[in-house]
Amino acid sequence: DSGVTQTPKHLITATGQRVTLRCSPRSGDLSVYWYQQSLDQGLQFLIQYYNGEERAKGNILERFSAQQFPDLHSELNLSSLELGDSALYFCASSVDGSPPLHFGNGTRLTVT
């Protein structure tokens, strides 16, 4: 168990809808990362937060947004969902933005 908690484990929703994925980092970790894992693209970095502030952005669509709250948990918001957004979404955390990253078990999103 990595200590990173993600909810929900599974999410099924329709195109055009909006969902929120939640992540609690390991105790003491200040930095949170979001990754998307799909069959054709592998693990893709989306965004990183450090102590509540955005630190780095990757291949995150404008329809997606995230934030890290004062208690250090993070949420990833996905809106105007498309079929192609179906994927596993992983959260990872690290102590201070330094490696290694520790991953949660992901949220499986299915868009129908």
Next chain:
Amino acid sequence: GESVGLHLPTLSVQEGDNSIINCAYSNSASDYFIWYKQESGKGPQFIIDIRSNMDKRQGQRVTVLLNKTVKHLSLQIAATQPGDSAVYFCAEDYGGSNYKLTFGKGTLLTVNP
């Protein structure tokens, strides 16, 4: 090697044999490398990492080798066990203050009892 979609490179070994999983990385400026193991239904699990000022690092039953000349990374697993069956990813990062890791496509290791 690299692959796309469902066609992951695969490695099948017998229990007790040594396994070697290879990875070609893309950025000559990368200075940090890491191996993860992902079992079905779980997130990637940290195995071992190495910085570019080293060419070898050992852990428990695992060794990572780094060849910067040819941008190649390998993971050696000694006395492979059925519980080692998983997809193995290498990842690289080219430093700065943000370690966001660029992942390879993964290799599926199957250990036959």
